[in-house]
Amino acid sequence: xxAKHQRLTLALLALAALIGAALLAASALRxxxxxxxxxxxxxxxxxxxxxxxxxxxxxxxKSIKRLADGVTIDFVVEDGGAKTPVRxxxxxxxxxxxxSGVVAEGAFDRSGVFVADTILAKHDERYxxxxxxxxxxxxxxxTETLEQ
Amino acid sequence: MHAFANPARFLSLARPLTxxxxxxxxxLSAYGFYAGLFLTPPDYLQGESVRIMYVxxxxxxxxxxxxxxxxxxxxxxxxxxxxxxxxxxxxxxxPGALFTAICLVTGSIWxxxxxxxxxxxxxxxxxxxxxxxxxxxxxxxANAGDEKVGVSKATAIFGLIGAVNLxxxxxxxxxxxxxxxxxxxxxxxxTIAPEILWPLAFTTLGFTxxxxxxxxxxxxxxxxxxxVEARLxxxxxx
Numbered sequence: 001x002x003a004k005h006q007r008l009t010l011a012l013l014a015l016a017a018l019i020g021a022a023l024l025a026a027s028a029l030r031x032x033x034x035x036x037x038x039x040x041x042x043x044x045x046x047x048x049x050x051x052x053x054x055x056x057x058x059x060x061x062k063s064i065k066r067l068a069d070g071v072t073i074d075f076v077v078e079d080g081g082a083k084t085p086v087r088x089x090x091x092x093x094x095x096x097x098x099x100s101g102v103v104a105e106g107a108f109d110r111s112g113v114f115v116a117d118t119i120l121a122k123h124d125e126r127y128x129x130x131x132x133x134x135x136x137x138x139x140x141x142x143t144e145t146l147e148q
Numbered sequence: 149m150h151a152f153a154n155p156a157r158f159l160s161l162a163r164p165l166t167x168x169x170x171x172x173x174x175x176l177s178a179y180g181f182y183a184g185l186f187l188t189p190p191d192y193l194q195g196e197s198v199r200i201m202y203v204x205x206x207x208x209x210x211x212x213x214x215x216x217x218x219x220x221x222x223x224x225x226x227x228x229x230x231x232x233x234x235x236x237x238x239x240x241x242x243p244g245a246l247f248t249a250i251c252l253v254t255g256s257i258w259x260x261x262x263x264x265x266x267x268x269x270x271x272x273x274x275x276x277x278x279x280x281x282x283x284x285x286x287x288x289x290a291n292a293g294d295e296k297v298g299v300s301k302a303t304a305i306f307g308l309i310g311a312v313n314l315x316x317x318x319x320x321x322x323x324x325x326x327x328x329x330x331x332x333x334x335x336x337x338x339t340i341a342p343e344i345l346w347p348l349a350f351t352t353l354g355f356t357x358x359x360x361x362x363x364x365x366x367x368x369x370x371x372x373x374x375x376v377e378a379r380l381x382x383x384x385x386x
Binding site: 004007015027037096119122124 | 189193198268326330
């Protein structure tokens, strides 16, 4: 075996071992490194009231309700069938909408409502002009709502 | 590749290639920016802020592509001992770090408009920040050694090891719940509407050509500096 081939074998073996180690570490981190819990995760493993966590999922259709005081919003986060009611006081980002992704930071109160102190909007990987067909086949004409 | 083991032969090709790559890249980028700002429609959800994509995506591609090139150069140095491999890796590090930083800054601005936050420690953002720190570490390590032309063996090994972060960045939005959305452009196609997508091809190709031009310029600088130093040493000895 030439020295060059020896070095190549050594380098490739080291690289394979390294990638294997990284993959093992990453898969072990899979649950720990999660940025947020989904309602389904919380249904399986409930989190104690008062513990600060992030909750992520989709804002349920027709679930956003503005309370009479003008700054409090109630809505429901759903994902994989499970649902979590959320209450938030403050100004949500522009992209916070029904049927759209959301990440809420906060804690559960004793009645099981998730009280959020921060709300982040999460959008999906689709980008399209305002007047184009949506993936589910419905044609949307939303140009006028973008003028604001 | 071994034809270019002779720096003179490499330079005879790199010298005329540099301005071509630079100007063609600048032209393509400029047209891509113009198209992205004036010719494409806004996004149905994000509105005008989607246009920052035309800088963000090519910068991310070159931040990661830069380290891919650096890792290949490191492997070439360690296995084949190619004399220009270390020079190439050294030349890639600074623009690679620059484009990674551009990706992080534009991503932060974009996030502030859409997500409602400048920074979150989610998998994608954290692994991309790690890439920037890896570049800083590589630059520090490359400059710490005695080698002024190529890089030391330890630096090359570091360049190879750092490549482990690349699949992690790529998979970070798939493995873990994240704030950053999943991949839009995959082998199966694109979830970006063609009307919005097309200027991205111009800026990505344009940025890539400019990146290549910068790398060639830096390689020529390193070789020229070495030549000057050798000549000065010879004069001092004579």
